Amino acid sequence: MVDPTQLESAILNLAINARDAMPDGGRLTIEVANARLDAAYAAAHADVTPGFYVMMAVSDTGTGMPSEIRDRVFEPFFTTKPGGENSGLGLSMVHGFIKQTGGHIKIYSEVDSGTTVRIYLPRYLGSDAIQRPQPYQDNDVRGGDERILLVEDDDLVRNHVAKQLTGLGYRLVVASNGNEALDIFRRDQAFDLLFTDVVMPEGINGRQLAREIHAIAPGLPVLLTSGYTENAIVHHGRLDAGVLLLSKPYRLSTLAAKIRQALNERTTLA
CATH class of the missing domain: 3.40.50.2300 (Response regulator)
Known part of the structure; x- marks a missing residue:
């Protein structure tokens, strides 16, 4: 239950960033899957409610980002691209859209190893209204002594x-x-x-x-x-x-x- 145009724009922005991170070519992977975020993950991310989500991921095999850049990519007008190539608003707009939907966004990136951006959107469960993720409990957890x-x-x-x-x-x-x-x-x-x-x-x-x-x-x-x-x-x-x-x-x-x-x-x- 999101605006299709905004979602398309978000994916396009992420795909363009992925392309730009692969100036010598590479592989772009876009995928979607159901996901669950648990209470432990939510405790480390204040914007997350534990429960059911739809995860969309955009991955590249590009240059990647060091942590000091990765931690700033959602700031308005922050960009690592040469002057004039873009407005620097792409990722901040994606971030704003995700927050408006009650979702979550996470970036994994390492220098010379590429980047994956995961978008989590509250999962629609079939009613006429958006159903926010509901807490759940893990069952049948088995350990060992190894x-x-x-x-x-x-x-x-x-x-x-x-x-x-x-x-x-x-x-x-x-x-x-x-x-x-x-x-x-x-x-x-x-x-x-x-x-x-x-x-x-x-x-x-x-x-x-x-x-x-x-x-x-x-x-x-x-x-x-x-x-x-x-x-x-x-x-x-x-x-x-x-x-x-x-x-x-x-x-x-x-x-x-x-x-x-x-x-x-x-x-x-x-």
Whole structure:
């Protein structure tokens, strides 16, 4: 239940930005899916009501953005493009439209790794009026006591996920980047699972970390996670086909199920 013209304009703005971020060519991926944002995610994002949404994502394989630019992209007239190319209002207008609908917008971007912009719109559930997302509870959450090496460069995300996994009964060792994780593993291989972010700004990325660790322990299960959508990750060539991926943001039940799946299947990289 949104204005079609405004939605079309928002997608067009995001697609144009993606195009401009790929001056030498690349791949643009646009996708849509039902989504749920839970209470934990809402607690970290004041504009979010826990519940059901429709997620639209625009991803590119372009130049990406450092954090200092990514954090300012919704400001009116802020632009990184040369003078005269545009008004600098594109993303701020998209942001305003999303807020008017009661939705949420999130950007994931890393330098030289591309960008994904996710739009969350309140899901229409079939009545004549807009039904705002309703709270829900995760059910059938199952944990374990295995030992996990958790690698995440974002402090807030790392602390939150560590709390969730500890609450599920798992024993954790945490690292803030790939190099630190590799040093930990070289000293101690007594892990049942590597759970790592895909794109990390310092040192080796999650895929490289998994390969380095599998050179030491070939049978260790690996679960990778990323704010990029699964379609963007797989089709942009950032991951090998068949590798387990948990897309951010995720609910506790989804996290628990994916961890158990990785442990049970003992997934490895080719």
